[in-house]
Amino acid sequence: MIGGESCQQSVAKFNTKTIQWSNMPDINIVRRWPSAVNYNQQILLMGGSNGTTYYNSVEMLDLNDENPKWDSNLPSMGEKRGLFASALLNGLVYCAGGNNDTGRLSSCESYNPEERKWSSIRNMNTKRGQLALVSARGLLYALGGLDDSNTKTNTAECYDPRNGKWEYIPPMKTCRFGLTAVVLNNEIYAIGGHDGSNYVSSVEKYNLDTKNWIDVPSMSEKRYGGSACVLDGLIWVFGGDGGKTVEFYDPATNKWQVSTNMDRERDCPCVLSI
Template sequence: MDDLVQAAETFISKNLGAVLKSADFLQFGADDVKAMLKLESEQDSIDEDKYRSVVTWTKHDKDQRRKHFSDLFRLVQLENLSNEFLNDVVHKEELVGSSVECTNLIILATLSRLLSAQVYKKMKGQSDEILIIGGLSCERSVAKFNTKTIQWSEMPDTNIARIYPSAVNYNQKILLMGGTQGSTYYNSVEMLDLNDENPKWDSNLPSMGEKRYGFASTLLDGLVYCAGGGSGTGHLSSCESYNPEERKWSSIRNMNDQRTYHAMVSAQGLLFALGGHDGYNATNTAECYDPRNGKWEYIPRMKTRRYGLTAVALNNEIYAIGGQDGSKYLSSVEIYDLDAKTWIDVPSMNEKRPGGSACVVDGLIWVFGGFDAKTVEFYDPAANKWQVSTNMDRERPGLCVLSI
């Protein structure tokens, strides 16, 4: 008999979502419903199904079953429900709103989620802060900006003054690469380890294979990728990757186009290079690199030609932000939908920003710098709106901005 019971529970657990939605479920007693809600399931949205089943079961005989609702509601793992589901479904349910106990459970779940998010961010070495490196007229300057307090703090200056370098954050180790100063072009790399109590820039790192300025870099699967840029003798299509664990640079296949002052992001296991200057004009071409086959392939062109742009990946979309087309400075922003494979216009920034830089913190896109741009602004995808946060002390085009 025990084997039969266990087999039945196993079957129900594997098909829990379907069982909860069945007509037979409405005929179960409160104890049977409790037993079913306690079963584990591998289904992703099972707690949504559990919640809906509790509401439906209660309303099937509301007068008699309402007294059981809060006990059954307690068995739903509210922490597993999305914010949208909590706001659009749970909060609007009369059975929930009329129960002090259910309301308190939601408050506790929300606090637990917030706490978990903070702990997760600390475990991942993340914070609400952004590192701002260099920019014209302050090439060695480094500052930290807190997005919550809107406060600035100074950080150690870089060892070398670099114009139009590129930087990435690898496990809270900031790698600053390349750049130029006068007629000197760099392939050198220096690192600021934010894990240290008193961090300072270390120049004892392997140099890139090529000297580059105005190039783009990003992280993908534990490797640092650098692409394009200028070398002092022309515009580059060449690319290379760096393995931080092995401290080794390796060449990868060239891009299809030469690109300087372009942008590059990683998403869905691919690299995406956007726009830039091809040696003749600003371009709106874009291409992606698949490290599995080592090939660059074109994707649909951006709607606007851009160089000196910045880009971020967020919510399965790639944002191409600002830049310039010839002498025309741009505030416009467009996004590439990775599923639909199309470019779509979104609201423009408050300022035109050629040579700005952006990063993502807590689901918001923060943009700093650019020629003739002294404000800091951020974009909230949910509100579909750009807002000015504060001012910078100067324009600082060509800077590097990283979430830390």
């Protein structure tokens, strides 16, 4: 778990078996609203802001090293971004949308870790900040967010790298920004967020075969700016604005269960499973 509004440089590790927290090396600079992926046990942390300036810089923590430290000697993204989303697909890192000094973004780019090179890809159909991005079945899926007129959206779209096109999919049942999303058992889960009036605890999932959104039991806590990952067949959700709890969803029982508290309150952290 990396950063968060109130602890922007700290990194913590959570063992889901022992329910214990431990500290990891701090990141090199303050980053509000960054995004991160785990590429072959190398955590790439991208973009964000110090509150006044947006970044396109990238730093990496190589967990294959005996004593890992954050390395800032990586190529910068093509565009400065905060409140964006990222995902891995076919060995590439994709970043989509977000905000910078020009406003909300529809632009997207990919990074080849082997070539250490960033490349622009086609823009999304909608400008999206505070969106979620996941990959499934060779496609990217961008969900929700706020558009350029500050309007919440329930729209979703997918990107096919084979033809370089974004196409809309059926919209979510609920408008969501500041949501988090994961893929589990051939379904995309859209979790929490803000519906334009309130923080929400609701969850829905998109079946990739039927192409329908289905309601899932709500979390125990409303979460705006929470973050989630999948580990051992469970969905783990951490934090959010003012929240300290950790809870998990078991698809076998179709229930959420609170596990423990975080080490501290974290709004908009980056969470990765290792």
